[in-house]
Amino acid sequence: MSLHSPETGTDAAPRRGRGRPRKTADERDDGNRRQDLLRAAARLFRSQGFAATSTRDIAAAAGMRSGSPFYHFDNKEALLAVVMQEGMESATARQAAAMERSTTGLRRGQTLSAREALRVLVRNHFDVLLGPDSDFIPVMLYEWRSLSEAQRIEVKRLKDGYEAVWVPVLQALHASGELQGDPALSRLMIFGALNWSVQWFDARRKATLDDLTEAALQLFLKEAK
Amino acid sequence: MSLHSPETGTDAAPRRGRGRPRKTADERDDGNRRQDLLRAAARLFRSQGFAATSTRDIAAAAGMRSGSPFYHFDNKEALLAVVMQEGMESATARQAAAMERSTTGLRRGQTLSAREALRVLVRNHFDVLLGPDSDFIPVMLYEWRSLSEAQRIEVKRLKDGYEAVWVPVLQALHASGELQGDPALSRLMIFGALNWSVQWFDARRKATLDDLTEAALQLFLKEAK
């Protein structure tokens, strides 16, 4: 919802006289105008794609004029890179918190089984992909090619950190026979199965994120031997 | 590889005198100039995305001048839609042929097990996604949102036809206990696992499409009860 009427024709519409309405106190700076831009960019990049989204669209969605995003970001690509970086940092923090919660809930001496650990990771991943405020990670997944080479390296580093938590869990499941086949290929296919949900999941339908988690575990895991 | 030097500045460069070189006999019409455009478009849409690919890029890749694609297609969107439609028709035909081959190879009275049928479908799907001439289907998978509503309906119809072959196979595997959990969710996740390979598969690495097929079956299937 833009606060302004759309800019018609060139954005140098005369509009003399009393001019645009002043912004009220709580929409002025606050230091979070940059965050507003990032959220608007994430939403538009997700729904329309990076190349199909103009910086004017983003500005309007954040209640700014067409040139203003460039006060906060060097260029359009930098906006994309920051969306991905903040998304990955937030996702990694949420993942760590979810694992932490599950571990501290255990009785002394007890450890989280690999199966339960995978459930926590999968459930959190669905939340990151499909829950509230979930535009950032889908953008990272589906706009990879729009990054410059240097940006790709940085985002890949964050992505590797996120996935690293999964590796020992999948190895333990492989060792127990609950997961079969090459664990590296398994990991890629599991992420594929989960990440693809961005394409088809509809929150208005009946399936919940818990349902998806259960279906995923049933699909991937064998009984322990 | 364009036959022409790039058009510099406006595409109304003077270039008087002897003009551009005549095209030799075997690059002239043939009736397959349209196919050249489709192949070029599929390749560029896959690697750069629809919105980031200009109709000039496509024309150049097919050895044409900037206005010529519009002799063959009404507009850029129509090009995308035809890429997807031809891709789906070809994939469905190849899938039917693969199933046919596997069935006729059997001795009289024998039937293809559901497990073997799934192997054939998965292996063919990897070929469609990652084999030679495999640009069309990835474009369909990842440029869905660039279609108009009417085009989406038509492409969805073709996609449903392709997926319909999988449904009884997955149901049989569910009935035998080899596949667990809701078969509809299983199908979506299996396609996700396979389709995601477009993002990471590198033909120069060691894993073959047979390896991927084997890994997929090991990941999804339990032992028959």
Place this chain on the structure above:
DNA sequence: CCTACCGATCGGTAGG
């Protein structure tokens, strides 16, 4: 299928 072109839009900037 090419030539020559148009109107619209886009990313980005200087100066305030």
Place this chain on the structure above:
DNA sequence: CCTACCGATCGGTAGG
């Protein structure tokens, strides 16, 4: 952060 603007590029077309 806005105003006013620029050069480049884009999809598409008329006429041959």
